[in-house]
Each structure stands twice: as C-alpha cells, then as structure tokens.
Amino acid sequence: MAVVYHPASSLVAKLEGVHLFHFDGAPCAQRVRFALYEKGLPRGREVQYLADDDEACCGENGRWVSRRVSLVKKEHMTQAYGEIHPNLVVPALVHDGVLHIESMDIVEYLDDAxxxxxxxxxxxxxxxxxxxxxxxxxxxxxxxxxxxxFRWGLRGLARLSSKEENHLRKLMADTPDGESLVEFYTGYDNNTIPESVYIGHLDKLNAAFSDLEARLQDGRAFLSGANLTMADVIWAMKTLRLSECGYPFQQCFPACAEWYTRLSSRQSFQEGVLGKHRLTSKTFCAKAAVEHWLGIGLKGEVLQRMA
Ligand SMILES: N[C@@H](CCC(=O)N[C@@H](CS)C(=O)NCC(=O)O)C(=O)O
Incomplete structure (x- = not known):
C-alpha cells in the first residue's frame, strides 16, 4: 500500500474524511473517482487544493471533497503540491489525515475501507x-x-517553457522517482523524441488491446470474467484516453469497444469519470476526427499499423 507516512505538508494531517487531489481529465485520477463512485461515495464540495482553513478541511458525510489540481495550469509542478505528492502527479487521496498515493493502490485501499x-x-x-x-x-x-x-492528443499543447522546465528540474532534484517527469518533458519540449519511440509505444498498446480482444471472445462481461474488477478500472480509463486521441477501437477491437460501452454506461463512469470532464472529452474526440480527416490523426496511424 502506498501510504506516505511522514508527508512534508502540514495540510494532510488536518484533513478529515476523504479528500481527493485530482484533475478531471487525468486517467490515473479517473480510476480513483470511478472506484469512489462504485463504493457509493459521490463527489462532494469543491475546495481550492491547498485550502487549509477549518471549513475546507472538514469531511463530508458519504461524499469526498474535491481538491482539483490543474495540470493545465501546472499546479502539480509546485513546491506546495510536491509536499503532498513527492512525484508531482495526481491523484493523491487523504482519508482521515492519512495520505495515499499510486492510483491502483488507492483503489485497493478503498476496496478494503x-x-x-x-x-x-x-x-x-x-x-x-x-x-x-x-x-x-x-x-x-x-x-x-x-x-x-502527448504525440497525438495534446501535440504541442502541453509543452513547458524553458523556465518551467528548469523549475521542474529543481523541484524533482531530490526525488528518487523512476517515473520522473523531467526526462519525458525534456525530450517532448525540445522535440528530440524520435518518431520511432512514439510508434514503439503505440505498437505496445496495439498488442495489449489485441490480447484483451482475444480474451473477450468467450463472451465474458468483464476482463477477468463475469464480475467487474480493478483490471476493468485501469483498462477502461486507458480506453477513454485513447478514444479521445482518436484510437479506432470499433474498427480494430470490436469486443473491446463493446466491453467499453458496458463499462462507460455505468453511473460511476458517467458521473465519476466523465462528470465535469465530459465537454473536454467530446472536444478532444472532435479534434481527433478532424485530424483524421486531414490525414494526420492517430486513427489512420493505427489502421495502417494493424492492417
Ligand atoms: N503511477 C502513478 C502515475 C500518476 C500520473 O502519472 N499521473 C498523471 C496523470 S494520469 C499526471 O499527474 N501527470 C502530470 C504530467 O503529465 O505533467 C499513479 O498511478 O498514480
């Protein structure tokens, strides 16, 4: 369990009930929101993510308090957020003063709690x-x-300026983190990641979804059998994100598309995952459709590679 025992931030100990540091469009945070709704805990009031007055810190009966950390405004790349999540990523969940990180560990924790x-x-x-x-x-x-x-969905939209990149490097200097954002952003910002690297990642995803397609052939409702499990949680959020980038599930993996329709029609998905992200999600899907029409979309790339 990824519990952070001595968080640098004094805010954590003050939080009562369930508080989620998250971003509406982040798949890792969507996994946790989906799980929270499946556990019967809907979204409660919105609080500025660093608010530490008594009113902001108290819990909400049967609901979780939303502390939205904007990845667009780079609120996660700040000293204050780094004192909550040492890897500068979302989500982070606090339950009665105890800090949990790593989305799938959080899902396991919620399942027990x-x-x-x-x-x-x-x-x-x-x-x-x-x-x-x-x-x-x-x-x-x-x-x-x-x-x-970043290659097909955000394209250049998420580039950091050199000032922001240096700031990130300083913030992460002492973080012994295998998932460090620094290396990725340095390559992405400076356009030095070769196209073959992006394609290599796409091929890995194609192979993984081919395997999921094969296992769904026996008519099972969920990935591991008749019941919803954490595997569906993580893969459904990947499917949503890739769909927003234009990935052609219907054409390439019809059984996965059907499974995803089943998952995404759940109330937990409609309210917990899409909720406030719905419009952004639709906008990205529309952008991907235009890019396909222009001949530069992910859809064409996948169809060509799967042919
Ligand atoms: N292993 C972590 C990964 C967390 C992670 O990478 N979160 C992404 C959103 S899905 C993030 O915050 N990214 C920040 C960025 O790309 O700048 C988890 O599952 O919680």
Whole structure:
C-alpha cells in the first residue's frame, strides 16, 4: 500500500474524511473517482487544493471533497503540491489525515475501507491473480499512454517553457522517482523524441488491446470474467484516453469497444469519470476526427499499423 507516512505538508494531517487531489481529465485520477463512485461515495464540495482553513478541511458525510489540481495550469509542478505528492502527479487521496498515493493502490485501499461493489476479487484466487496480472500490465503501459497522448492528443499543447522546465528540474532534484517527469518533458519540449519511440509505444498498446480482444471472445462481461474488477478500472480509463486521441477501437477491437460501452454506461463512469470532464472529452474526440480527416490523426496511424 502506498501510504506516505511522514508527508512534508502540514495540510494532510488536518484533513478529515476523504479528500481527493485530482484533475478531471487525468486517467490515473479517473480510476480513483470511478472506484469512489462504485463504493457509493459521490463527489462532494469543491475546495481550492491547498485550502487549509477549518471549513475546507472538514469531511463530508458519504461524499469526498474535491481538491482539483490543474495540470493545465501546472499546479502539480509546485513546491506546495510536491509536499503532498513527492512525484508531482495526481491523484493523491487523504482519508482521515492519512495520505495515499499510486492510483491502483488507492483503489485497493478503498476496496478494503468501504463497501459497495467489490473491485478486488478476493472471493476467487484464480480471478484475483488474473485481475492483478492485467492490472500490472496496465500500470506497465502507463508511459505508453503518456507518449501516445502527448504525440497525438495534446501535440504541442502541453509543452513547458524553458523556465518551467528548469523549475521542474529543481523541484524533482531530490526525488528518487523512476517515473520522473523531467526526462519525458525534456525530450517532448525540445522535440528530440524520435518518431520511432512514439510508434514503439503505440505498437505496445496495439498488442495489449489485441490480447484483451482475444480474451473477450468467450463472451465474458468483464476482463477477468463475469464480475467487474480493478483490471476493468485501469483498462477502461486507458480506453477513454485513447478514444479521445482518436484510437479506432470499433474498427480494430470490436469486443473491446463493446466491453467499453458496458463499462462507460455505468453511473460511476458517467458521473465519476466523465462528470465535469465530459465537454473536454467530446472536444478532444472532435479534434481527433478532424485530424483524421486531414490525414494526420492517430486513427489512420493505427489502421495502417494493424492492417
Ligand atoms: N503511477 C502513478 C502515475 C500518476 C500520473 O502519472 N499521473 C498523471 C496523470 S494520469 C499526471 O499527474 N501527470 C502530470 C504530467 O503529465 O505533467 C499513479 O498511478 O498514480
């Protein structure tokens, strides 16, 4: 369990109930919001992410307090947020003064701490092993989704200025973090990541979804069998993100598309995941459709590689 025992921020200890530091469009945060809704905990009031007055810090019965950290405004790349999440990423969850990081660890924690839909299939060892293995594969492909998103979804939109890049380097100087943002942004900002690297990540995702397509052929409702598990949580958010970049699930992986329709029609997805992100999501899908029409979209790239 990724609990941060001695967080640098004094805010953490003050928080009562459940507080989520998140961003509406971030897949890692969407996983946690989906799980919270499946656990019967809808979104509560919105609070400025660093607010530390008594009113902001108190919990909300049966709901979680939303502390939105804007990735667009680079609020995660600040000293203050770094004292909450040492890796400068979302999400971070605080439950009664205890800080949890790592989205899938948070999902596991929520599964233990609250009722609602079980997401960790402890009732069946084989299903549990399978769901864990699929979840790990999803985690391993986190970087691949990042590369594909920045290349075809965000394109140049998320570039940092050299001032911002230097600031990030300083903030992360003491973070022994394998997922460091610095290396990625340095390559992305300076346009030095070769196209073959982006394509390599795309190929890994194509291979993973081919495997998911194969396992769904037996008509199972969810990835590890008849019940929803954490594996569906992580893969559904990847599917949403890639769909927003124009990934042609319907053409290439019809069983995955059907499974995703099932997942995304759940209230937890409609309210917890899409909610305030709905319009942005639609805008990205529309942008991807135009790019396909212009011949520069992800859809054409995938169709060509899968042919
Ligand atoms: N392994 C972490 C990864 C967290 C992560 O990378 N979050 C992304 C959003 S999905 C983020 O905050 N990125 C910041 C950025 O790209 O600048 C988890 O699962 O919680």
């Amino acid at each position: 609250f009722g609602g839909t079980p997401l960790i299939p402890k009732y069946d060892h084989a299903v549990l092993e399978d769901s864990r293995a699929l979840t790990r594969r999803g985690e391993d492909l986190h970087r691949s989704v990042r590369f594909v998103t």
